[in-house]
Amino acid sequence: MQVAIVLYPGFTSLDVIGPYEVLGRLPDTEVVFVAEHPGLVVNDLRSLSINAVASFDEVPNPDVVVVGGGPGQMEQMTNENLHEWLRKVDRTSTWTASACTGSMLLAAAGLLEGRQATTHWAGHEILAKLGVTPSKERVVIDGHYATAAGVSAGIDMALTLAGLIAGDDVAQTIQLIIEYAPEPPYHAGSPDSAPAEVVERAMKEISA
Amino acid sequence: MQVAIVLYPGFTSLDVIGPYEVLGRLPDTEVVFVAEHPGLVVNDLRSLSINAVASFDEVPNPDVVVVGGGPGQMEQMTNENLHEWLRKVDRTSTWTASACTGSMLLAAAGLLEGRQATTHWAGHEILAKLGVTPSKERVVIDGHYATAAGVSAGIDMALTLAGLIAGDDVAQTIQLIIEYAPEPPYHAGSPDSAPAEVVERAMKEISA
Numbered sequence: 001m002q003v004a005i006v007l008y009p010g011f012t013s014l015d016v017i018g019p020y021e022v023l024g025r026l027p028d029t030e031v032v033f034v035a036e037h038p039g040l041v042v043n044d045l046r047s048l049s050i051n052a053v054a055s056f057d058e059v060p061n062p063d064v065v066v067v068g069g070g071p072g073q074m075e076q077m078t079n080e081n082l083h084e085w086l087r088k089v090d091r092t093s094t095w096t097a098s099a100c101t102g103s104m105l106l107a108a109a110g111l112l113e114g115r116q117a118t119t120h121w122a123g124h125e126i127l128a129k130l131g132v133t134p135s136k137e138r139v140v141i142d143g144h145y146a147t148a149a150g151v152s153a154g155i156d157m158a159l160t161l162a163g164l165i166a167g168d169d170v171a172q173t174i175q176l177i178i179e180y181a182p183e184p185p186y187h188a189g190s191p192d193s194a195p196a197e198v199v200e201r202a203m204k205e206i207s208a
Numbered sequence: 209m210q211v212a213i214v215l216y217p218g219f220t221s222l223d224v225i226g227p228y229e230v231l232g233r234l235p236d237t238e239v240v241f242v243a244e245h246p247g248l249v250v251n252d253l254r255s256l257s258i259n260a261v262a263s264f265d266e267v268p269n270p271d272v273v274v275v276g277g278g279p280g281q282m283e284q285m286t287n288e289n290l291h292e293w294l295r296k297v298d299r300t301s302t303w304t305a306s307a308c309t310g311s312m313l314l315a316a317a318g319l320l321e322g323r324q325a326t327t328h329w330a331g332h333e334i335l336a337k338l339g340v341t342p343s344k345e346r347v348v349i350d351g352h353y354a355t356a357a358g359v360s361a362g363i364d365m366a367l368t369l370a371g372l373i374a375g376d377d378v379a380q381t382i383q384l385i386i387e388y389a390p391e392p393p394y395h396a397g398s399p400d401s402a403p404a405e406v407v408e409r410a411m412k413e414i415s416a
Binding site: 012013014017018020021024025030031032033040045047048049050051053100120121138139149150151152153155156159160163168169171172173175176177178179180181182183184185186187188189190191193194195197198199201202205206 | 220221222225226228229232233238239240241248253255256257258259261308328329346347357358359360361363364367368371376377379380381383384385386387388389390391392393394395396397398399401402403405406407409410413414
């Protein structure tokens with residue numbers, strides 16, 4: 001099995017590394033970090049570079065495609081080369097997946113029309129404008145599309161996919177190996193549970 | 209504030225990216241990926257390379273040091289250059305932190321003697337042999353040392369540190385931005401909650 005993980009300048013690192021850490025541990029699986037321009041791709045915070053080893057052309061038939069989000073996603077909304085590749089690989093992929101605002105790129109490529117999907121909590125309205133029915137679930141499966149809520153939700157999405165691809169035993173084994181028994185020290189991970197001033201501050205930082 | 213994140217061949221990506229995604233969002237903070245040999249450093253699964261931008265000598269006074277784990281940690285147990293650098297930066301660091309088996313490297317450098325610390329669930333006995341009192345807590349703070357359980361626990365550790373460094377408001381804002389309201393699809397993240405056959409399978413994979 002081949003998993004292709006898309007990188008572009010300004011990606012959010014946990015959006016891609018969460019799913020990578022899970023899907024990369026599936027049996028007999030090769031992961032390829034793919035980008036329009038192979039080589040070092042710099043993230044949103046500008047202090048991390050991941051090496052993309054392949055161009056879009058070099059990965060024509062991945063079984064699983066994962067697109068993460070991040071501030072750089074905005075620029076990719078008009079990248080026809082990316083959209084064209086997404087449409088092409090989606091025809092043969094078993095799963096086309098996203099974390100965070102990566103789902104907006106799937107939508108921009110025309111893949112999610114009329115579907116249910118999710119994205120970062122701050123992006124639900126934008127997703128709706130792209131012809132997608134936004135869901136408040138953390139992980140949404142609709143057809144062969146798996147979308148996750150913001151950033152860290154990619155881990156939950158990938159574990160869900162791991163179970164669908166390789167069975168519950170394998171997915172649980174991966175969960176145990178990465179000791180994913182989360183204990184956040186606060187209850188501020190969603191706008192429904194965070195204090196109002198924290199939501200306001202986060203909105204301000206996101207739109208900055 | 210400067211945060212130094214250590215890379216070495218065979219690191220586990222989420223061990224370092226979890227803490228990075230949180231600590232990299234602290235106000236007025238610079239993150240430096242540091243390695244004995246700067247340049248591309250390949251992870252345990254061999255499909256990801258992160259660029260280390262600085263050598264140990266080039267990062268003499270980080271405020272926070274983070275050491276992750278992974279199969280490559282074994283080889284670093286006898287890397288005197290790493291140990292010496294850890295001892296040196298620890299003298300002036302505000303926090304010296306680890307995720308997963310990274311704590312074994314702090315212990316090997318002589319920094320955790322007589323302290324409480326944690327590591328991956330499969331590594332508690334080794335940690336005890338290194339003169340450390342292993343704790344079953346997911347995040348352990350002892351003095352200026354912050355250690356996390358396996359892989360994904362680095363996120364919880366970093367949010368805890370973020371609160372101690374910059375206050376609860378900032379830490380909660382980061383938690384909300386990364387939408388860290390986890391919903392694992394299984395309850396297999398710890399050996400206490402995972403089915404016995406999953407624990408057995410994970411043990412086999414870890415020791416392979």
